[in-house]
Amino acid sequence: MLQAQAISVEVGGKLLVERASFTVMARDKVGIVGRNGAGKTSLFKVLGGENEPAAGHVLRKGGFGYLPQDPKIDTALDGRTCVTHILSGKGIDDEMMRMEKLRIAMEENPDERNVSRYIKAEEMFRTTGGYSAESEARAMAVGLGLPQDRLDLPLEVLSGGERRRVELSRILFAGTDVLCLDEPTNHLDADAKNWLLQYMRQYKGAMLVISHDLDLLDEAITRVIHLDRPDENAVGEIFEYKGTYSQYKRARAEDEARLTKKAAQQSKEIARMQGVVDRFGAKATKAAMAHSMEKKIARLETTRVNAPRNQKTFNVRFPPPPPCGETVITGTSLCKGYNGRAVFEDIDFDLGRGERLLVLGLNGAGKTSLLRILAGETEADLGDFEFGYQVQSGYYAQEHDNLRVNESLLTNIRDSVPRGVEMDDSHLRGLLGMFGLSGDKVFQDSGTLSGGEKTKLALAMLMTGKNNLLLLDEPTNNLDPPSREAIANALIDWPGAIIFVSHDTEFVKELEPTKVLLMPDGDLDYFSEEWLELVEMA
Template sequence: MIVSEDLEVRVGARTLLNAPGQHLRVQPGDRIGLVGRNGAGKTTTMRILAGESEPYAGKVVRSGDIGYLPQDSREGNIDQTARDRVLSARGLDRIKASMERQQELIETGTDAERNKAVNKYSRLEEQYYALGGYEADSEAARICDALGLPARILDQQLGTLSGGQRRRVELAQILFAATAGSGRSQTTLLLDEPTNHLDADSITWLRDFLSKHEGGLIMISHDVELLDAVCNKIWFLDAVRGEADVYNMGWKKYLDARATDEQRRRRERANAEKKASALKQQAAKLGAKATKAAAAKQMLARAEKMVAATDEIRQADRVAHIQFPEPAPCGKTPLNATGLTKMYGSLEVFAGVDLAIDKGSRVVVLGFNGAGKTTLLKLLAGVERTDGEGGIVTGHGLKIGYFAQEHDTIDPAKSVWQNTIDACPEAGEQDLRSLLGAFMFSGEQLDQPAGTLSGGEKTRLALASLVSSRANVLLLDEPTNNLDPISREQVLDALRTYTGAVVLVTHDPGAVRALEPERVIVLPDGTEDLWNDEYMEIVELA
């Protein structure tokens, strides 16, 4: 159970949320969708509810077990296997290791050591049994398989896994901890974009799991089908008012209620504008008379307040104007890759991949999770080096723009402004301010550390950095992740109109349709083929 008390959330001087009293409560059986525009404070609020950071004012009272999946999860010892990471959710990895140590003492120790080890082994075994240890391995494997982590992955070290696989291991660990066998089925789950990196079958399984979860749930997601199927309450964070509206209803009824609220607000805006205009006209007439100057001034002040209120409503309707850069001139084949190979220790991800990116070409990279799609883009971007004898041949005029799905191109310790300057060192200050304004960054937000941005805001910042680059080859790794529906449509429009070359990795069928690809590369074999609509069937599974 989680209860907030007079909660206030700020970033710098900007108030994201003001929730007086016990406005936000999570109890067993509550399945809450935490929604709002990018930058409304969803991720920041979730971190505070999870106890990962402190609110500006007020407090959060927690009771019972909490399972928190952050948006950028980088947990775990990279030398630990995926299986042990999942089992660690119940402490089974430590108990099992201790049991193995006692077993060694029983076999090799002195009589005194052996007797002590037998007693300790018995206590550990009782604890292991109580936590479902003997069934746990198969249970953990079942959850992992449902999330797209087959058995061959489970014995690999975390450091050898892709970013998407690492995140699915973290999700598996949290869900494993909350299953009935753990005795913690009342766990409150806090999940920030849990469907990132999941294929369609895994999303279907997750939807069923969450619908049956007996504990509380707060979920941030832009997957409206998931919200509709799972949630029985909606918390809407209003970015303008800095308030949370609580709707004790499912997704579809919430949408109807929100539509009614928006119509009411627009009527209020129209009425306020009409009254403000009338007051200004009356003030102008009175102002002409010296004896009425004070009354005229009061009328103008009232009119300005009404105008300010309507400006706030307009601000809520603002959207980022996302577009990709006008590509710089280049040769016929600006980027050519031959024999690209990637190994993690003795594990081969892919080998001998050849790829020629012609001017203006449009390519989609497909493959199962862990096939090396993100790794291929990193090799093309020069972020990582090939392990074979192959390499990258740079053509005339090549300018690469790389968008990393984990936002690796953003320095979390630097401000929004400094990150933009670093990405666009040749651009003028006013041009950069105009650019950031188009991507909805202005005022005090420019000084905000990039590490405190939400996932959607980081996506917008990374995309903004591409615009001034004049890139003629864009390497885009899941560019629609974490975006609200309006911002996502902006990215899709940008894809449709961009005239340079694009290499795209995505689970989003809409992004593929917007790109209208000419070719497809299928990993790990590196097979190249002309695009046809049959490949669309495997985009969500890739």
């Protein structure tokens, strides 16, 4: 069970939620919804124990598992492998290490004491399911899209998306009584999403989830908590709805229509009574009536409802690309591997001015590794690539690696301005404002942003460069539908060249790629709608 007892959530001195209370019992599967920036992730950090509430208490009973939007895993921890990290969810890694020490001690000195200690430890490990646990952990990781041959690699060689799936596997493997999962489907392909959906259906504990994957919410959720915070200066309100996500949407639409009507009626009545006060308040014979009317207005104001505001939308426009040569980039015999294992070999491709290249492949095929090489974030083991005449590239990293989490939004975008380019703060604030990041928000620590807001900040930072080639790694992750649509529309109209990775079928369809590069084999082909099936699977 998880219980929020009159909790208040505060970020950077700003109150996001005040005195919210709710309880999540076993078998409850609760979706927390609200627009980007409403405070869902900040609320989740309090529920998950990552941050303390500004007021109130969070009560957790039983084992507790928490997946933040950006889980931090110590990749250098004892050089542990993926499967060892997953096993740590139940402390089995420690038991295995203890057995290994006892085995070494027995081999070095096989006296009766050492032999007896090892036998007892091995018997206990077997009877408590230690040996079967590893196969269970591996099956869970494979279900979440991690290939078997990646599970014995050190965590440090995995991509950010792979490490996130390992952490999700560890949390689910632990078998806790309460789960808090923030965007659990990020980086999952269609098969992995289906596996997770089946797990959620069968899970018997209490579960809270934030997700922009509406299909997941619709099938798995039994209750919805709507966090309504219409703008940056408002304090959020909690509204609860029973049923699936689709049922919530219908009920929410009815509530909004009712509240809108009630707010209009109240405003009309207040205006009518205030008109009476204004006309007769100065007349001695009508003063008592006017005073009585003022009391009625005051009482009505205390129960006044605010009409729901439409979800905030924004209009993004990328700056026009500067002129460049006909060929934008050429890759020749590119190879990359980790710990002696090749991820991809002999990758050849080329891209012309204004063309769009979709990089496709299953998890672990090297899509992110290729984009990081092209962005200059890492180097190829073999091979090379060459930009065309006057080509300037901008890179969006799916893990937001280029954000400085202890600096404000304004400082981040200011530091992203290339040398030799002049942009004052008013211009930079205008770029942030295009993404709905305005007002005092620009002074907020970027580390406190939600995943969707980090995505918007990173995209805004792309606009400070004179780019005619964009390298985009999952640019729609964490975005709510209106934001995703705004980004897609901006890129559709942008005439520069794009190399991108995406699991978002609709986004890929809208961008109309001209070419497809299939990883890790390096097959280059012209795009057709037949490739969309693989987009969802990849």
